[in-house]
Amino acid sequence: MQKIGYTLAAASLMLASAATTTMATEGRDYISMVGSGTVYPFAAAVAEQFGKTSKFKTPKIEATGTGGGMKLFCAGAGVDTPDITNASRQMKKSEMEACEKNGVTEVVEVRVGYDGIVFANSKKAAPMQLSRKDIYLALAKQVPSPAGGDKLVANPYKTWKDVNPALPANKIEVFGPAPISGTRDAFTELVMDNGCETFPFIKAMEKSDAKQFKAVCQTLREDGGYVEAGDNYNLIVQKLETSPASMGIFGFSYLDQNGDKVQGSMIDGSIPTFENIASGKYVVSRPLFFYVKKAHVGVVPGINEYIAEFTSDRAWGKEGYLAEKGLIPAPAEERKANAEIAKSLKPMVMK
Amino acid sequence: MDRVNVGLAKRYRKERRFRLFGLAAIIASLLFLVLLLGSITSKGWTAFQQTQILLDVYFDPLALDVKNLATANYASLVNHAVQVLFPQVESREDKRRLGKLISSGAAFDLQKMVINNPELIGTNQALWVVAKDEVDMFAKGYIPRNVPESERRVSDKQIAWIDQLAAAGRLKKRFNTTFFQAGDSREPELAGIRGAVMGSMFTLIVTLALAFPIGVAAAVYLEEFAPKNRWTDLIEVNVNNLAAIPSIVFGLLGLAVFLNFMNLPRSASLVGGLVLTLMTLPTIIIASRASLKSVPPSIREAALGIGASKMQTISHHILPLALPGMMTGTIIGMARALGETAPLLMIGMVAFIVDVPHSFSDPATVLPVQIYLWADSPERAFVERTSAAIMVLLFILLLMNGAAVFLRNKFERRW
Numbered sequence: 001m002q003k004i005g006y007t008l009a010a011a012s013l014m015l016a017s018a019a020t021t022t023m024a025t026e027g028r029d030y031i032s033m034v035g036s037g038t039v040y041p042f043a044a045a046v047a048e049q050f051g052k053t054s055k056f057k058t059p060k061i062e063a064t065g066t067g068g069g070m071k072l073f074c075a076g077a078g079v080d081t082p083d084i085t086n087a088s089r090q091m092k093k094s095e096m097e098a099c100e101k102n103g104v105t106e107v108v109e110v111r112v113g114y115d116g117i118v119f120a121n122s123k124k125a126a127p128m129q130l131s132r133k134d135i136y137l138a139l140a141k142q143v144p145s146p147a148g149g150d151k152l153v154a155n156p157y158k159t160w161k162d163v164n165p166a167l168p169a170n171k172i173e174v175f176g177p178a179p180i181s182g183t184r185d186a187f188t189e190l191v192m193d194n195g196c197e198t199f200p201f202i203k204a205m206e207k208s209d210a211k212q213f214k215a216v217c218q219t220l221r222e223d224g225g226y227v228e229a230g231d232n233y234n235l236i237v238q239k240l241e242t243s244p245a246s247m248g249i250f251g252f253s254y255l256d257q258n259g260d261k262v263q264g265s266m267i268d269g270s271i272p273t274f275e276n277i278a279s280g281k282y283v284v285s286r287p288l289f290f291y292v293k294k295a296h297v298g299v300v301p302g303i304n305e306y307i308a309e310f311t312s313d314r315a316w317g318k319e320g321y322l323a324e325k326g327l328i329p330a331p332a333e334e335r336k337a338n339a340e341i342a343k344s345l346k347p348m349v350m351k
Numbered sequence: 352m353d354r355v356n357v358g359l360a361k362r363y364r365k366e367r368r369f370r371l372f373g374l375a376a377i378i379a380s381l382l383f384l385v386l387l388l389g390s391i392t393s394k395g396w397t398a399f400q401q402t403q404i405l406l407d408v409y410f411d412p413l414a415l416d417v418k419n420l421a422t423a424n425y426a427s428l429v430n431h432a433v434q435v436l437f438p439q440v441e442s443r444e445d446k447r448r449l450g451k452l453i454s455s456g457a458a459f460d461l462q463k464m465v466i467n468n469p470e471l472i473g474t475n476q477a478l479w480v481v482a483k484d485e486v487d488m489f490a491k492g493y494i495p496r497n498v499p500e501s502e503r504r505v506s507d508k509q510i511a512w513i514d515q516l517a518a519a520g521r522l523k524k525r526f527n528t529t530f531f532q533a534g535d536s537r538e539p540e541l542a543g544i545r546g547a548v549m550g551s552m553f554t555l556i557v558t559l560a561l562a563f564p565i566g567v568a569a570a571v572y573l574e575e576f577a578p579k580n581r582w583t584d585l586i587e588v589n590v591n592n593l594a595a596i597p598s599i600v601f602g603l604l605g606l607a608v609f610l611n612f613m614n615l616p617r618s619a620s621l622v623g624g625l626v627l628t629l630m631t632l633p634t635i636i637i638a639s640r641a642s643l644k645s646v647p648p649s650i651r652e653a654a655l656g657i658g659a660s661k662m663q664t665i666s667h668h669i670l671p672l673a674l675p676g677m678m679t680g681t682i683i684g685m686a687r688a689l690g691e692t693a694p695l696l697m698i699g700m701v702a703f704i705v706d707v708p709h710s711f712s713d714p715a716t717v718l719p720v721q722i723y724l725w726a727d728s729p730e731r732a733f734v735e736r737t738s739a740a741i742m743v744l745l746f747i748l749l750l751m752n753g754a755a756v757f758l759r760n761k762f763e764r765r766w
């Protein structure tokens with residue numbers, strides 16, 4: 001027993017010293033990426049292909065959310081910071097300023113394609129035909145008084161029929177992403193803001209008091225009508241299956257994979273299909289980006305080649321493997337322009 | 352006596368009720384356990400099998416340049432081999448769909464084969480290649496046949512081809528070796544848990560190597576040498592407190608100290624191990640102190656009485672007797688560390704990593720993180736892989752806890 005104890009102690013001490021001496025302080029030989037969970041599956045597919053077909057190591061990708069990615073990306077210019085950040089929205093001015101303050105001056109912006117956000121319910125229920133105004137009225141915390149006039153009241157609507165008589169009398173219950181998610185940002189911007197602007201007095205507010213406008217349009221109700229379901233969209237799909245009266249909000253790729261379980265609602269006259277999103281007919285779609293730290297190109301091996309793989313037609317093209325994964329390809333000219341930027345590594349200029 | 356008899360029936364009833372409550376509690380928890388395990392195994396066991404397709408691949412010398420084997424177009428060899436099986440398919444669109452029955456991994460397998468053995472060039476080989484995840488899902492019955500074509504990821508034509516292959520005996524479910532040999536992948540049929548298992552292993556080695564000696568040393572000092580005063584009381588309160596802290600806090604600490612201050616590499620299992628060390632230390636210290644305490648004072652006194660020094664008493668008598676309890680505590684602490692994801696999030700170990708890690712500083716992820724990432728993926732084939740990975744994790748945990756019980760029973764001395 002005693003011997004076992006000693007050998008154990010000796011072995012663990014040896015291991016401890018071995019572990020602490022393998023600290024890698026020298027340069028990195030793989031690409032490090034952070035950012036949006038929406039772009040993550042696409043970036044991962046490219047990274048994998050790149051790792052298999054090139055002599056470089058497979059890049060590492062962390063899904064930190066768009067905002068979290070920007071923070072890490074802009075933390076400094078050293079090799080201990082990420083080389084690329086993926087984003088499901090454009091970089092904000094404040095983020096660019098943070099970047100510049102920390103010495104990250106040259107950032108290349110590449111727009112990779114589009115993602116549709118769908119408003120779906122179970123196949124067991126009838127498909128819904130919604131407008132952005134309906135969704136705004138159903139989900140906002142404060143809405144214009146149903147009695148008319150320019151007064152805001154706490155959301156009184158209980159069922160979809162209350163919102164719009166043409167809709168079924170189902171209880172309003174929508175499962176959607178939490179505020180840290182880029183999908184949520186895009187949803188509030190594309191649907192809520194838009195639906196809210198259909199009321200002239202709120203639209204006027206946008207000019208006079210932008211902060212108030214944001215608060216009115218982007219604050220979702222907290223009385224159970226909107227349920228934050230975290231970032232796991234598979235869970236939302238499962239919930240919709242068990243409660244057919246509910247609705248869910250998620251990215252198009254989840255609808256694409258679960259076409260036998262859920263269906264996308266028609267929004268403002270068009271249904272979310274691959275073709276409708278690609279042609280811009282389906283309005284709730286947003287561009288996806290990645291940002292490259294130019295200072296790392298040439299320092300960390302493989303960045304140029306990775307970008308080339310991502311912007312090649314076999315990846316992001318109409319028939320590319322990313323389309324297979326649910327990325328909506330950008331129109332040909334846009335792809336060409338962005339491939340050009342990616343090739344020349346032209347830094348972006350903030351307007 | 353009469354007064355006792357009056358109340359007796361009531362007291363018996365009370366006792367029966369009490370026992371019944373206990374039994375009900377156990378049955379309820381067992382029921383939940385069975386439900387959990389049942390749902391996981393029923394979803395996950397199919398992942399241990401994988402649909403494969405038998406192709407007759409012709410290693411065309413025209414397509415394979417001996418000097419340039421790494422860059423040759425192996426995908427076209429695969430596509431050609433499928434098209435040979437279906438000579439009636441002619442349109443370009445259909446040929447493309449036909450190619451989609453086979454995983455993109457097949458081309459890489461061929462590449463490996465040819466590079467290892469260039470003599471294959473010019474020969475015909477019958478090979479089982481991995482089918483695409485959608486074919487796999489269809490063959491396993493997860494994609495229903497009787498819904499409109501637009502609602503499933505497999506088209507009517509593809510179903511007809513799959514049926515044809517199955518009828519010819521060219522489509523079979525075989526043991527899924529990829530799942531145990533590969534790292535992560537965005538293609539479910541190519542994804543495996545090897546990378547995550549290795550990452551977990553490296554992380555746990557670091558944790559064990561640091562937490563066990565430090566924890567035991569701390570416990571021995573606190574129990575045997577430290578004076579009982581306000582300071583040691585303070586330390587004791589703090590150790591107990593740390594054991595109850597949410598693990599994410601240790602992740603934040605790790606981010607601040609190991610990454611930002613000590614500049615250790617992000618996403619490395621070394622840092623993960625350090626963070627988990629901090630997390631498991633209190634557990635180990637508490638368990639070790641308890642087992643030191645349970646060594647009877649008579650042993651101590653006898654050793655001291657026949658002239659052993661304090662150190663001899665501890666190292667010859669007390670430590671060996673307390674060791675089984677310490678090891679049990681350590682293993683339980685390790686098992687907890689194995690299941691952790693939250694602290695690893697902060698230090699970048701929640702990441703997509705394809706290459707299997709080979710050292711402590713390689714970027715790595717761990718099993719529970721892999722489960723979390725797969726659970727979040729849209730592809731349906733990841734559902735069964737998620738459950739299968741959970742089964743593997745549970746199996747490892749079972750082994751570890753089993754080892755704890757075994758050690759306890761084997762070495763424990765009862766007084």
